[in-house]
Amino acid sequence: MPLKVYHNIIILKWLFIIFILLITLIQSISSVDPRWGHTATIINDTIYFVGGRTNDNRFTLDFISLNLAKEFPLISPPWVELDSTGMPLTSDHTAVATGINNSKIVVFGGDVDDPASAAMSSLLVYDPKLQFWNRLIISSTPTRRFLHSAVILSNQFMLIYGGEIGVETGNQNSLVLADLWGFNTSSLSGWQGFPSLANYSPGMRERHTASIIGNKMIIIGGTDVLKDSIIIYGGSSMDNITIFGDVAVLNTTYWDWAAPPTTNTPMHRFKHSATIYGANMIVAFGMISDIH
Ligand SMILES: *[C@@H]1O[C@H](CO)[C@@H](O)[C@H](O)[C@H]1NC(C)=O
Ligand SMILES: *[C@@H]1O[C@H](CO)[C@@H](O)[C@H](O)[C@H]1NC(C)=O
Ligand SMILES: *[C@@H]1O[C@H](CO)[C@@H](O)[C@H](O)[C@H]1NC(C)=O
Numbered sequence: 001m002p003l004k005v006y007h008n009i010i011i012l013k014w015l016f017i018i019f020i021l022l023i024t025l026i027q028s029i030s031s032v033d034p035r036w037g038h039t040a041t042i043i044n045d046t047i048y049f050v051g052g053r054t055n056d057n058r059f060t061l062d063f064i065s066l067n068l069a070k071e072f073p074l075i076s077p078p079w080v081e082l083d084s085t086g087m088p089l090t091s092d093h094t095a096v097a098t099g100i101n102n103s104k105i106v107v108f109g110g111d112v113d114d115p116a117s118a119a120m121s122s123l124l125v126y127d128p129k130l131q132f133w134n135r136l137i138i139s140s141t142p143t144r145r146f147l148h149s150a151v152i153l154s155n156q157f158m159l160i161y162g163g164e165i166g167v168e169t170g171n172q173n174s175l176v177l178a179d180l181w182g183f184n185t186s187s188l189s190g191w192q193g194f195p196s197l198a199n200y201s202p203g204m205r206e207r208h209t210a211s212i213i214g215n216k217m218i219i220i221g222g223t224d225v226l227k228d229s230i231i232i233y234g235g236s237s238m239d240n241i242t243i244f245g246d247v248a249v250l251n252t253t254y255w256d257w258a259a260p261p262t263t264n265t266p267m268h269r270f271k272h273s274a275t276i277y278g279a280n281m282i283v284a285f286g287m288i289s290d291i292h
């Protein structure tokens with residue numbers, strides 16, 4: 001083979017490799033649609049963005065993640081497009097990380113645009129390792145809702161509270177809910193309702209936050225069991241006329257609600273964030289009326 005041709009082949013080979021690299025690069029850094037009403041859940045060092053709506057109010061069709069372990073330019077995060085087959089097209093749902101070593105994401109509820117979707121189970125599990133969505137069909141399930149809250153206890157029990165039903169969830173009338181439900185995300189079976197707690201609950205609300213405080217070690221039969229409490233804070237009524245500023249604490253050892261008195265109460269709000277840092281709950285931003 002003449003040397004020249006041989007060189008050309010090598011150059012072509014390199015050009016091809018560079019081309020493939022570029023394609024891969026473009027695929028991983030291409031910008032994604034802006035979105036709202038989605039959830040963001042961290043598993044290991046990866047954050048998974050599920051659902052939500054884009055600017056034209058349509059459901060987000062892409063399922064994206066972001067690896068937080070490597071540094072990246074904030075202006076162009078290296079989004080990873082995942083296979084979105086089976087991802088729920090919904091917004092204002094909840095998602096929690098659960099399983100041994102946080103090995104799965106459990107999604108519940110969310111609003112939809114059509115009755116057929118509303119009739120489908122709104123309880124889904126994503127396995128990041130298998131990259132697989134599974135829609136669970138479970139009898140006596142709490143009704144599909146949106147703008148509710150969900151937390152996961154250290155024993156992998158998921159608790160959901162409140163939210164709203166309406167045409168967005170396949171119901172004729174709109175209603176704000178006040179019910180508490182638990183789901184064992186370890187066995188992935190059996191919802192548990194807590195009707196007896198209803199009278200003491202913080203009542204009907206949506207757009208509130210629920211936070212876990214798991215700082216009590218209770219000794220049961222010689223083993224240390226970490227028991228959590230949950231703080232429900234803020235939120236609103238459906239018409240946004242009532243905006244809440246109270247704190248309700250659910251003790252999951254004794255399953256009772258308490259309304260501890262608070263001083264220096266911040267302005268009542270909804271659609272805020274609440275983050276537990278040590279013994280403090282950091283409440284930030286949110287809305288204080290519909291006229292933001
Ligand atoms: C969970 O993580 C711990 C610590 O890294 C490891 O020892 C254990 O094997 C993991 N368990 C499973 C089921 O992956
Ligand atoms: C999380 O990281 C651990 C340790 O590297 C690994 O064993 C596990 O498979 C990872 N889990 C997922 C869901 O990627
Ligand atoms: C959840 O189910 C597992 C069986 O997979 C069981 O061992 C555990 O006690 C259950 N947890 C709760 C809180 O009911």
Ligand SMILES: *[C@@H]1O[C@H](CO)[C@@H](O)[C@H](O)[C@H]1NC(C)=O
Nearest residue numbers: 238239240271287289290291
């Ligand atoms: C309440 O406020 C939220 C957030 O601004 C808004 O999306 C919703 O439409 C409002 N509801 C009513 C009934 O005004």
Ligand SMILES: *[C@@H]1O[C@H](CO)[C@@H](O)[C@H](O)[C@H]1NC(C)=O
Nearest residue numbers: 215216227228229251253254
């Ligand atoms: C739950 O309530 C019991 C009984 O009042 C109390 O002993 C325990 O400390 C509470 N748990 C938390 C985490 O506050």
